[in-house]
Amino acid sequence: MKKRGSGILLHITSLFSGYGIGDLGPAAYRFVDFLSNAQQSYWQILPLNPTSPEFDNSPYLSTSAFAFNTNLISPDGMVHDGFIEKTDITEIPAFPCGTTDFSAVIEFKETVFTLAFERFQKKITGLPEYLEFCRINTGWLEDFALFSALHRRFNGDLWSDWPEEIKYREPAALDAMRESLEIMIGKEKFLQYLFFRQWQMLKKYARKKGIALIGDIPIYVNYHSADVWTHPGLFQLDKQLRPTVIAGVPPDYFSKTGQLWKNPLYCWEEHEKEGFSWWIDRIEHNLDLFDVPRVDHFRGFVAYWEVAAGDPNAINGRWVPAPGEKLLTVLKNRRADLPLIAEDLGIITPDVTALIDRFHLPGMRVLLFAFTQDPANSPHAPHNLERNCFLYTDTHDNATTRGWLESDATPEEKLRLFSYIGRELKPEQLPKELIQLAMMSVADTVIIPMQDILSLGGISRMNRPGTDEGNWRWQMEKDQIDPSLIRNLAAQTRIFRRA
DSSP: SSSSSEEEOOGGSSOOOOOOOOOEEEHHHHHHHHHHTTTTEEEOOOOOOOOGGGGTTTTOOOOSSSSOOOGOOOHHHHHHTTTTTTTGGSOOOOOOOOOOOHHHHHHHHHHHHHHHHHHTTTGGOOHHHHHHHHHHHHHHHHHOOOOOOHHHHTTTTTGSSOOHHTTTTHHHHHHHHHHHHHHHHHHHHHHHHHHHHHHHHHHHHHHTTTOOEEEEESSSSSSHHHHHHHHHGBBBBBSOOOBSSEEOOOOSOOOOTTTEEEEOOOOOHHHHHHTTTHHHHHHHHHHHHHEEEEETTGGGEEEEEEEEOSSSSSOOOOEEEHHHHHHHHHHHHSSOOOOOOOOOOOOOOHHHHHOOOOHOOEEEGHHHHHHOOOTTTTTSSSGGGOSSSSSSSOOOSOOHHHHIIIOOOHHHHHHHHHHHHHHHOGGGGGGHHHOOOHHHHSEEEEEEEHHHHHHHGGGGGGOTTOOOOSOOOOOOOOSSOOOOHHHHHHHHHTTTTTO
């Protein structure tokens, strides 16, 4: 991360696929080839954790901080590895183009997964790789597989609404559930193995092609998750095991009433007593999966916005200190290089900046943010950048660059933008201009969302913070990347010494 490079932000789900959702199959390998041919160094994705319809399929509201999103398993990869036959996937639904219909995807893949597991059961003892996967990951896999089976058994109800003996994890009750749900538990473990197997093969291919994978670690976990159910003492819960306070951020660029994320907040005292063992396991797990993980909402390690459970918005919250320095010191003592990216967007105070500087972590800068204020003093403006940062034109939480100019930018923001660039631009011209600004900057690393590479408008936006419906659905269309795009991006990357 200390030398010049560039890459593209594109979540796995957004790859083109004939199966309704991007996956770890042929399109992922073709995208690695595209990155390599375009002289890129990085592929950044969003969290790979499980998603569920109850939470709008958000990768940031997962049922596990360790498990994988099995919707991303490639049917073609399953055929290649002998888990299903080609004839098992001949009747494919007519999935929509350019967007993901999660309900249709889940229904289709559930049928395929059931066939694969039925065949797998007959030869499970002959697959030492599967047994080794279960052994290595037993620390999270067993609890997650049981949680996932219970989630289905109780029709997606919150775990705090499950029968008391299961909610409070009474050993006899859990043993009874493990016995009655044995097949569902076994199937979930098998699917986690399938994902891991396909991910490791893709990671190996990316490394061969010189592409580093950037992952994403949400700082908080979902209340309805195996983590909170299994480790309630690590979170601020009442005697009924419900959150007393929840996470969010105060009023900001995205919302005048702040953002109410509703995640339970950590009981940091308990984490310290346990030597931050849960966090150590989580960070090391992600370092095994990715070359460079990004820590989302890094400022929460210094101080977090605490909102009383039940408040209608985040306005009346308060800042509470967190032991981020102690945690990072423990992590640094275990791994000297500690290749993490600090997502330091939002309300950043000097103590947050000091912690990032002390551990020499690269932060994030976003070009669009330079024009929400006077760019003369904005830390996001190209002339104010420092080398040790990851520079984005925009992120998955913003409008696309073109969409921003088309419909989101205020007249004042447009004036600042045009004054900075030196001329007025049409919306379809802006992505190319900002990509050039980013590439020629001093920032060590530049990451461009794929929507900006393709100069797409607002309909291709990935997420709108503060909303609970309609996000995470954008998907590329077939043959959207043409040879001229590859040539131009490669030439630009070489010119600015990022190849």
